[in-house]
Amino acid sequence: METTQHSSLVGGSVFWKKPRTRVIRSRSIILKIMGQKLDERVEKVKKGCEGLEEDDLLASVAAQSNITRDQILDLILSMLFAGHETSSAAISLAIFFLESSPKALQQLREEHMNIAKMKKEKGESGLTWDDYKQMEFTHCVINETLRLDNIVKFLHRKAIKDVQYKGYEIPCGWEVVPIISSAHLDPSIYDDPQSYNPWRWETISTATSKNNSIMSFSGGPRLCPGAELAKMEMAVFLHHLVQKFTWELAEHDYPVSFPFLGFPKHLPIKVHAIDHNHEA
Numbered sequence: 001m002e003t004t005q006h007s008s009l010v011g012g013s014v015f016w017k018k019p020r021t022r023v024i025r026s027r028s029i030i031l032k033i034m035g036q037k038l039d040e041r042v043e044k045v046k047k048g049c050e051g052l053e054e055d056d057l058l059a060s061v062a063a064q065s066n067i068t069r070d071q072i073l074d075l076i077l078s079m080l081f082a083g084h085e086t087s088s089a090a091i092s093l094a095i096f097f098l099e100s101s102p103k104a105l106q107q108l109r110e111e112h113m114n115i116a117k118m119k120k121e122k123g124e125s126g127l128t129w130d131d132y133k134q135m136e137f138t139h140c141v142i143n144e145t146l147r148l149d150n151i152v153k154f155l156h157r158k159a160i161k162d163v164q165y166k167g168y169e170i171p172c173g174w175e176v177v178p179i180i181s182s183a184h185l186d187p188s189i190y191d192d193p194q195s196y197n198p199w200r201w202e203t204i205s206t207a208t209s210k211n212n213s214i215m216s217f218s219g220g221p222r223l224c225p226g227a228e229l230a231k232m233e234m235a236v237f238l239h240h241l242v243q244k245f246t247w248e249l250a251e252h253d254y255p256v257s258f259p260f261l262g263f264p265k266h267l268p269i270k271v272h273a274i275d276h277n278h279e280a
């Protein structure tokens with residue numbers, strides 16, 4: 001069993017020195033399983049077996065002759081963990097927080113109804129980049145959702161030289177683990193940080209991830225490359241959800257981090273279609 005040799009908590013960051021062998025071992029086990037699946041798929045395609053499963057991400061990357069097997073596996077792994085769990089968890093959180101704030105939901109619904117109405121009047125269908133940029137309150141909702149909770153709880157960094165920080169010495173080679181919520185829930189940065197208040201973002205530029213007050217997507221050279229995609233996925237999902245449906249929690253549920261985010265009951269909701277024909 002691996003043991004933490006030293007650790008200390010300073011201003012929302014943990015510093016420690018710990019070998020990462022278990023993580024690396026787990027990664028290679030996952031890559032091995034995915035590699036087998038990839039080989040099975042390539043074999044099936046060669047034999048000419050066709051079916052629904054052939055028309056998926058694995059098939060489309062496998063068909064790219066300009067990337068190696070290792071690159072394919074790395075891409076699929078990134079998409080699965082970095083690009084799927086993250087956005088779907090963020091959407092669940094948005095649903096959860098909005099359900100508890102009828103005022104925010106109402107304002108969000110009005111924003112999307114207006115966009116849909118304007119598009120209908122112009123005879124347009126499908127969302128465009130301009131529509132997305134108009135979703136000002138939606139961006140406030142997205143930021144507030146990711147401020148209050150997030151699937152990514154902490155980041156991993158390694159000191160590449162001895163560093164002095166607030167009277168502490170972080171020796172070269174030690175790992176630094178900034179805990180994101182310690183900044184997001186800091187009352188010296190956010191008024192009443194525990195409350196869900198999307199309107200707080202109306203005064204802060206929310207449209208890009210370059211906003212320094214939020215760390216949900218990390219920052220600097222390691223800023224999440226999927227940040228803008230994730231926000232757009234959330235906005236498009238919310239656009240369709242709030243315009244067409246109302247919902248309520250089917251069972252009491254809440255987000256839990258242990259250490260990654262999840263809902264113990266998987267956030268079951270009852271969804272009702274809005275009857276636009278009978279609206280005034």
Ligand code: HEM
Binds near residue numbers: 079084216218
């Ligand atoms: C709400 C959704 C998302 C959140 C909160 C999120 C957050 C993050 C965070 C905090 C990091 C760590 C960066 C660091 O180490 O400093 C990261 C990395 C990364 N994210 Fe995201 N992410 C999201 C969605 C996505 C999506 C949709 C994709 C791709 C389709 C993606 C791809 C990646 C990749 C490839 C990395 C690794 C970047 C690197 O190694 O430098 N993420 N993300």
